[in-house]
Amino acid sequence: MEPVLRAVGCYLLLLLVVRLSGKRGLARVTIFDFVLLLLISQAVGQALIGNDSSLTTAAIITITLVVVNRVNDWAAHRWADASHVLEDAPLVLIEDGHIHEDRLRKMQIRLDDILENGRLEEGVERLDQIKHAVLERSGAISIIARDGDDS
Numbered sequence: 001m002e003p004v005l006r007a008v009g010c011y012l013l014l015l016l017v018v019r020l021s022g023k024r025g026l027a028r029v030t031i032f033d034f035v036l037l038l039l040i041s042q043a044v045g046q047a048l049i050g051n052d053s054s055l056t057t058a059a060i061i062t063i064t065l066v067v068v069n070r071v072n073d074w075a076a077h078r079w080a081d082a083s084h085v086l087e088d089a090p091l092v093l094i095e096d097g098h099i100h101e102d103r104l105r106k107m108q109i110r111l112d113d114i115l116e117n118g119r120l121e122e123g124v125e126r127l128d129q130i131k132h133a134v135l136e137r138s139g140a141i142s143i144i145a146r147d148g149d150d151s
Helices: 001-019 031-049 055-078 078-087 100-108 111-122
Strands: 091-094 130-135 141-145
Touching: 001 031, 001 055, 031 055, 091 100, 111 130, 111 141
Parallel strands: none
Antiparallel strands: 091 130, 130 141
């Protein structure tokens, strides 16, 4: 039973840490983020296994983590409130040409990031060509370009 409790505890801890780190961090992983993930996985791996590194313990931990993750997915799908707590909601960064500076600051996104996505996704060259920019649940930025008659 101890491996199950350790697995659930580690899962909840990592869920909280990832949730607090913000979704933008998951969209583009830098080399520093990758190294951090490796270090976290090593630390959590040690906490999960404890003194028992047997195959049985590893199997129990793996199955527990998969089950907890499936319950998490099911809860997010079943209840809208749980979905917003567990997964967050899309966030509008630019709305009808208005830049929400406070949201950019809170999510630690630079206007250059939005412009880069606009160039890559929609071929926009200037900020005034972007009608909407949305930070999606995945951390990706969706760009909706202005129509020619929207200007």
